[in-house]
Amino acid sequence: MTQNFKAIVIDNQNEKFSRAIKDLKTSDLKDGNVLVKVDYSSLNFKDALILNNGGKIVRKFPFVPGIDFSGTVETSEDQKFKKGDRVILTGFRVGEAYFGGFSQYAKVNSEFLVKAPEKLSNKHSMMLGTAGLTALLCSFAIKAKEELLLGSKVKDVLVTGATGGVGSIAVMVLTKMGYNVHAVTGKQDKKDYLTQLGAKNILDRKEFSGESKLLEKGVWDGVVDTVGGESLTKILAQTNPNGIVAACGNAGGIKINTNVMPFIIRGVKLWGIDSSATSAKRKEFIWNEAVKLIDFKKVEELTNELSLDDLLNTFPSMLKGSTSGRYIVNPNK
Ligand SMILES: NC(=O)c1ccc[n+]([C@@H]2O[C@H](COP(=O)([O-])OP(=O)(O)OC[C@H]3O[C@@H](n4cnc5c(N)ncnc54)[C@H](OP(=O)(O)O)[C@@H]3O)[C@@H](O)[C@H]2O)c1
Structure with a gap:
C-alpha cells in the first residue's frame, strides 16, 4: 500500500540549488528491497556539506539526503528481515x-541494514549515528596496538576536533x-564539557x-x-614508537605534508577509517560493543533533537x- 510521507528534498535545476521539506509517496522510493519507517536520523558533517550544495557528493537530483537512520521494517523482500524488526543504517x-x-x-x-541490538533503542543508536560508529571504529583501531600488534599498553591518547560529534564520543x-585522553579544541569555552566527558587534559587547537x-x-600512544x-x-x-593514528576526518583540511621519518624511525601506523564501507558484520560488532x-x-x-525544519536551520x-x-533528527516531530 502506498503511503504519503514527508522528507527533505534537495534539488539542483539549472544550477540553482534548493532544499525544502516535501510530500512524497513510498512509490517514489525506487532503490532497495526493504522499506523502513524511519524513527531517527542524525546530522553529520557530510550531511551538512550535502545540504549546503550537494557537496560534490550527490550527483542526481532531486534527492533525499541523510547518511544514517534507525527505524522499523515495514515491508521486506528479503526473508532476513520481517515487519517490525528494528534496524540501523549507516553509510x-x-x-x-x-x-x-x-x-x-x-x-x-537489505545488505546495508544491521539488526539493532535488543538493548540499544532506535533513539540511542542515532544519538551515536555515523559519528559515534566512527568514533568507536577509531577507538578500536587504537586498542589494536595492545591486542592485535601485541604492543605495550596504550596510555596517552589525543583526540582532535574534540567537541565535534566524532570527537565527543571518542573522548568518552x-x-x-x-586511557588518558588529551582533547584538542578550538573552543576555549568548552573545557568543562570535555572534562565531563572524561578528558584529562585540554589543548588549544593553535598548538597543532x-x-x-x-x-x-x-x-601520543594513539590519536x-x-x-x-x-x-x-x-x-x-x-x-610515540608504534603508536597508532586513526585518521577519519578533514574538518581542518585535506592535505598532509608529512615525511617518512615517523613511519620508518618510530614505526608509527597511520590507520585510515572509512565507516561508510565498513562491512555490515563489523558494524554489527561495533553496535553491540556500543x-x-x-x-x-x-x-x-x-545531544540536541531536531525536526526536519530545525535541521534546515x-x-x-x-x-x-x-x-x-x-544532533539527532526526528522526522516525525
Ligand atoms: N571517515 C569516516 O568514516 C567519517 C565518518 C564520520 C565523520 N567523518 C569526518 O570526521 C570529521 C568530523 O565529523 P563530525 O561529524 O564530528 O563533525 P563536527 O561535529 O562538525 O565536528 C568537527 C569538529 O572539528 C573541529 N573543527 C572544525 N573546523 C575546524 C578547522 N578549520 N580546523 C580544525 N578543527 C576544526 C571542531 O571541533 P573543536 O572546536 O573542538 O576543535 C568541530 O566541532 C569530518 O571531517 C567528517 O567528514 C569521517
Missing part, C-alpha cells in the same frame, strides 16, 4: 547515491577503555598549526584525528565549526 552511500534518512520512510538494500569511549619538524618529541591537514602532519611527528562502552545518560546531555552552523556534540 553504504545511502544519503549520497541512494535516498537517505531525512525522511519518514526509506527503502534500502577512550576514557572508558582506560604551523610547520612541524621531521620528528618532534613523541607523546583519533578528525581534523586532517596541518594538525595531522604535526601529530604524526609527535606520535551498548557496553557508552554512557547514554552522558550522550543524552550532549542548523546545518550551516556545523559547516562553520560552531556546533558541538550530537
Whole structure:
C-alpha cells in the first residue's frame, strides 16, 4: 500500500540549488528491497556539506539526503528481515547515491541494514549515528596496538576536533577503555564539557598549526584525528614508537605534508577509517560493543533533537565549526 510521507528534498535545476521539506509517496522510493519507517536520523558533517550544495557528493537530483537512520521494517523482500524488526543504517552511500534518512520512510538494500541490538533503542543508536560508529571504529583501531600488534599498553591518547560529534564520543569511549585522553579544541569555552566527558587534559587547537619538524618529541600512544591537514602532519611527528593514528576526518583540511621519518624511525601506523564501507558484520560488532562502552545518560546531555525544519536551520552552523556534540533528527516531530 502506498503511503504519503514527508522528507527533505534537495534539488539542483539549472544550477540553482534548493532544499525544502516535501510530500512524497513510498512509490517514489525506487532503490532497495526493504522499506523502513524511519524513527531517527542524525546530522553529520557530510550531511551538512550535502545540504549546503550537494557537496560534490550527490550527483542526481532531486534527492533525499541523510547518511544514517534507525527505524522499523515495514515491508521486506528479503526473508532476513520481517515487519517490525528494528534496524540501523549507516553509510553504504545511502544519503549520497541512494535516498537517505531525512525522511519518514526509506527503502534500502537489505545488505546495508544491521539488526539493532535488543538493548540499544532506535533513539540511542542515532544519538551515536555515523559519528559515534566512527568514533568507536577509531577507538578500536587504537586498542589494536595492545591486542592485535601485541604492543605495550596504550596510555596517552589525543583526540582532535574534540567537541565535534566524532570527537565527543571518542573522548568518552577512550576514557572508558582506560586511557588518558588529551582533547584538542578550538573552543576555549568548552573545557568543562570535555572534562565531563572524561578528558584529562585540554589543548588549544593553535598548538597543532604551523610547520612541524621531521620528528618532534613523541607523546601520543594513539590519536583519533578528525581534523586532517596541518594538525595531522604535526601529530604524526609527535606520535610515540608504534603508536597508532586513526585518521577519519578533514574538518581542518585535506592535505598532509608529512615525511617518512615517523613511519620508518618510530614505526608509527597511520590507520585510515572509512565507516561508510565498513562491512555490515563489523558494524554489527561495533553496535553491540556500543551498548557496553557508552554512557547514554552522558550522550543524552550532549545531544540536541531536531525536526526536519530545525535541521534546515542548523546545518550551516556545523559547516562553520560552531556546533558541538550530537544532533539527532526526528522526522516525525
Ligand atoms: N571517515 C569516516 O568514516 C567519517 C565518518 C564520520 C565523520 N567523518 C569526518 O570526521 C570529521 C568530523 O565529523 P563530525 O561529524 O564530528 O563533525 P563536527 O561535529 O562538525 O565536528 C568537527 C569538529 O572539528 C573541529 N573543527 C572544525 N573546523 C575546524 C578547522 N578549520 N580546523 C580544525 N578543527 C576544526 C571542531 O571541533 P573543536 O572546536 O573542538 O576543535 C568541530 O566541532 C569530518 O571531517 C567528517 O567528514 C569521517
